Amino acid sequence: EAGVTQFPSHSVIEKGQTVTLRCDPISGHDNLYWYRRVMGKEIKFLLHFVKESKQDESGMPNNRFLAERTGGTYSTLKVQPAELEDSGVYFCASSHPLPSYEQYFGPGTRLTVT
Amino acid sequence: DAKTTQPTSMDCAEGRAANLPCNHSTISGNEYVYWYRQIHSQGPQYIIHGLKNNETNEMASLIITEDRKSSTLILPHATLRDTAVYYCIVRVGGNEKLTFGTGTRLTIIP
Numbered sequence: 001e002a003g004v005t006q007f008p009s010h011s012v013i014e015k016g017q018t019v020t021l022r023c024d025p026i027s028g029h030d031n032l033y034w035y036r037r038v039m040g041k042e043i044k045f046l047l048h049f050v051k052e053s054k055q056d057e058s059g060m061p062n063n064r065f066l067a068e069r070t071g072g073t074y075s076t077l078k079v080q081p082a083e084l085e086d087s088g089v090y091f092c093a094s095s096h097p098l099p100s101y102e103q104y105f106g107p108g109t110r111l112t113v114t
Numbered sequence: 115d116a117k118t119t120q121p122t123s124m125d126c127a128e129g130r131a132a133n134l135p136c137n138h139s140t141i142s143g144n145e146y147v148y149w150y151r152q153i154h155s156q157g158p159q160y161i162i163h164g165l166k167n168n169e170t171n172e173m174a175s176l177i178i179t180e181d182r183k184s185s186t187l188i189l190p191h192a193t194l195r196d197t198a199v200y201y202c203i204v205r206v207g208g209n210e211k212l213t214f215g216t217g218t219r220l221t222i223i224p
Contacts, residue, residue, distance in 0.1 A: 033210070033211065043158065044214070045212065048211060055210065059211070091158070093158075102160040102163075103212060105158045105159065
């Protein structure tokens with residue numbers, strides 16, 4: 001089966017611009033997660049969807065970040081306006097419906113804000 | 115979720131068993147031990163998980179002490195492709211998010 005895919009693989013934008021990251025989970029996976037690693041820091045959880053509903057968005061850093069998962073399939077993460085500290089690698093992961101134990105991660109999107 | 119402590123880095127000779135320790139002395143009875151790894155420039159990859167009993171799969175073995183305060187991930191025959199950062203994560207079943215620490219950077223030496 002196809003794995004989790006993320007688009008784009010790299011994005012370079014200027015401060016103040018908007019960027020939208022996309023994640024396509026494994027087919028049939030109701031759970032979808034976003035994580036990120038900013039420079040020199042640990043991988044941090046951002047939020048978790050169950051189908052189209054936000055189950056846990058406790059890791060979202062501020063209201064410049066907006067995640068959506070319309071129809072419960074792919075998800076987008078929009079950063080508007082982007083700041084320098086948003087630079088890092090954004091990972092998406094998906095898993096089967098409960099009882100879930102294994103999260104399958106995508107390759108990540110490297111975001112650089114200049 | 116309970117906090118884990120891992121060595122910052124380890125080396126292992128190719129073909130030998132790699133034993134990666136993890137301390138989780140504050141683990142609760144309903145928390146599982148998970149291991150993930152991140153090979154350079156890739157997304158994290160699930161390896162194995164367990165609650166109380168030792169577990170084995172095609173990638174690795176997980177040994178959990180009887181008091182559950184520590185565990186060891188064993189890669190039985192390490193190859194160069196096993197060079198990665200390995201994360202020990204303690205997580206409540208049903209609590210979906212993963213809390214990554216700094217992990218152990220494992221280097222396999224030819």
